[in-house]
Amino acid sequence: MQRRALFGLASAAMIPAGLGLPAARAQEAFPSRPVTMVVPFPPGGATDVAARTLAERMAPLLGQPVIIDNKPGAQTAIGADAVARAAPDGHTILMASGTTMTLNPLLPEKLAYKAEDLTPIVLVTTLPFAVVVKKGLATDVQSFVALAKSRNGQLNYGSNGPTSFNNIAAIAVMEGLGIRMQEVGYRGDAQQLTDLMSGTLDVIVVGGSSALAAMRSGRGTIIGWTGEKERLAVTPDVPNFSELGPNMVCQTHFGLLAPARTPASAIQRLNQAAIKAMEAPELRQRLLSEGQYVAGGTPDDYAAYLKRDADRWRELVGRLARA
Numbered sequence: 001m002q003r004r005a006l007f008g009l010a011s012a013a014m015i016p017a018g019l020g021l022p023a024a025r026a027q028e029a030f031p032s033r034p035v036t037m038v039v040p041f042p043p044g045g046a047t048d049v050a051a052r053t054l055a056e057r058m059a060p061l062l063g064q065p066v067i068i069d070n071k072p073g074a075q076t077a078i079g080a081d082a083v084a085r086a087a088p089d090g091h092t093i094l095m096a097s098g099t100t101m102t103l104n105p106l107l108p109e110k111l112a113y114k115a116e117d118l119t120p121i122v123l124v125t126t127l128p129f130a131v132v133v134k135k136g137l138a139t140d141v142q143s144f145v146a147l148a149k150s151r152n153g154q155l156n157y158g159s160n161g162p163t164s165f166n167n168i169a170a171i172a173v174m175e176g177l178g179i180r181m182q183e184v185g186y187r188g189d190a191q192q193l194t195d196l197m198s199g200t201l202d203v204i205v206v207g208g209s210s211a212l213a214a215m216r217s218g219r220g221t222i223i224g225w226t227g228e229k230e231r232l233a234v235t236p237d238v239p240n241f242s243e244l245g246p247n248m249v250c251q252t253h254f255g256l257l258a259p260a261r262t263p264a265s266a267i268q269r270l271n272q273a274a275i276k277a278m279e280a281p282e283l284r285q286r287l288l289s290e291g292q293y294v295a296g297g298t299p300d301d302y303a304a305y306l307k308r309d310a311d312r313w314r315e316l317v318g319r320l321a322r323a
Contacts, residue, residue, distance in 0.1 A: 030266045034065040036092045037256075040079025040100060042072045046209045046290060050125060050254045051095040053286050057277035062269070076100040077111055084117035088259040090266030094118060098165050098252030102309045106317040107163060120302035121256040121267055122274045125292040128227030128240070128251050129169035130211030132204045132220045134196050141239065144223050145177050153180035157203035158192035161185065162320045168313060169226050169250035170205040171320075173241055176248035196220055207252070208232075208291015226250040227293070234289055253295070253309075255302055267299055 037055050041047040048070065055066035071079035080100050086092035094100070096118070105115040131144075138144035148155050159167040167183065174181060181203060186192045189210040195201035197219040204210070204220075212234065214220025225232060227240045228249040241248035256274060258267060275296050277283060284294050 030090055030263075030269055031062050031064045033091060034067050035062060035090070035270075036067050036069050037095055038069045038071050038079045038083050038092065039095045040071055040073075040076035040097070043070050046127070046207050046292070047095060047097055047254055049209070049290060050287060050292065053283055054095075054124060054256075054274065054277055057280055057283055058270075058273045061273040061276050074112075075104060077104060077113065080104075080118065081112040083257070084113040084259055086259050088261040088263075090258055090262050090270060092259065093121065093270065094257045095124070096255050096257055098309065101255065101257070101306050102252075102313060103163060103165060103168075103317060106310060106314055108318075108321055115306070117260050118257040119260050119262055119267065120299045120306065121258055121270045122299065123295040123297055123302040123305050124254045124256060124274065124278070125287055125295055126227075126229075126251045126253045127207050127292050128225040128232075128249075129166060129205050129207060130222045130238075130291070131170075131173055131224050131226075131241075132196060132206065132211050132214045132222050134199050134202055135219045135221065137202060137221070138223060139221065141177075141223050141241075141244070145179060148177070148179040148181065153182060155202045156182040156184045157205060158186050158195065158201055159183045159205075160188060160192075162323065163317055165250070165252045166205045166207075167320070168316060170203075171316065172248050172250045173205065173224075173226065176241060176245045208234075212291060225291075229293055232288070232291055232293075234291060253305070254292075255295075255305075271299055 037051055039048050039051045052068055055068055059066045071082055076097060076099050080094060083092055083094040101115060104111055133144060138147055157170055189206045192201060192204045193210050193214055196204045196214060197217055211222050215222050222235055222238050224239050224241045226249060228242050231240060278294055278296055287294055
């Protein structure tokens with residue numbers, strides 16, 4: 001028995017790496033179980049729509065279900081922190097927004113997570129904001145500017161907080177157009193939309209789904225978008241403010257990230273699956289109809305985008321935070 005045991009040990013030592021059972025488990029193909037995509041917003045919003053649309057098409061490409069887990073709260077910090085603390089194996093990923101990866105890290109308040117706790121996978125979409133005026137207020141940029149100047153700062157606009165992306169977009173537009181408006185605080189886009197449509201709020205600066213809802217109701221007019229690319233196909237007659245001046249470009253984004261130290265092989269597999277999913281015509285059409293530009297690219301491309309975005313807004317966010 002002793003000779004057989006020694007022979008077994010010797011034989012095991014002679015097995016090439018990668019053929020033994022422990023080595024096979026160590027090199028198990030990713031993903032080996034369902035992937036959880038954390039969405040740091042409630043169900044039903046633009047981020048949730050983008051996440052679910054993408055997850056549905058990534059699942060067959062990964063060979064595993066992609067499960068949506070909504071973790072809203074604390075300006076997306078709750079969901080981001082949950083992913084930052086997850087096992088760095090690629091099975092837990094985050095659908096982040098510009099608030100998560102651009103604005104929160106620029107604020108002086110201490111966050112539960114740091115930007116470097118998350119590693120980029122892919123930039124999914126970029127989203128311009130729309131300037132929407134209540135019914136009858138103005139028909140285009142020129143009439144809006146003339147009215148705003150004649151009212152001398154008396155028009156009001158909705159804001160989700162001084163350092164929210166929609167307020168930053170509003171400030172970029174006001175400074176670019178040389179006008180002033182009064183900020184009215186809200187807890188989200190939904191109530192802003194309700195008040196605009198009832199006529200109690202003059203202007204909202206919101207993302208595509210809310211803006212398009214106002215337009216389609218007939219109780220709001222989109223006079224311009226803060227995008228830098230071509231006009232949105234869903235509103236081809238509405239200009240980008242960048243056609244008037246480059247300083248009025250302001251976009252948020254959605255992107256996928258994983259915990260820091262996630263293996264590069266898992267990041268690459270997730271990136272490839274997301275890119276392939278984003279090529280589906282029905283997915284692209286769904287996102288375009290929501291006022292989003294489909295992006296893509298490598299993890300390094302997304303990292304570079306985040307750096308540019310942070311550099312762009314660092315001074316303004318710091319100034320608003322101190323006010």
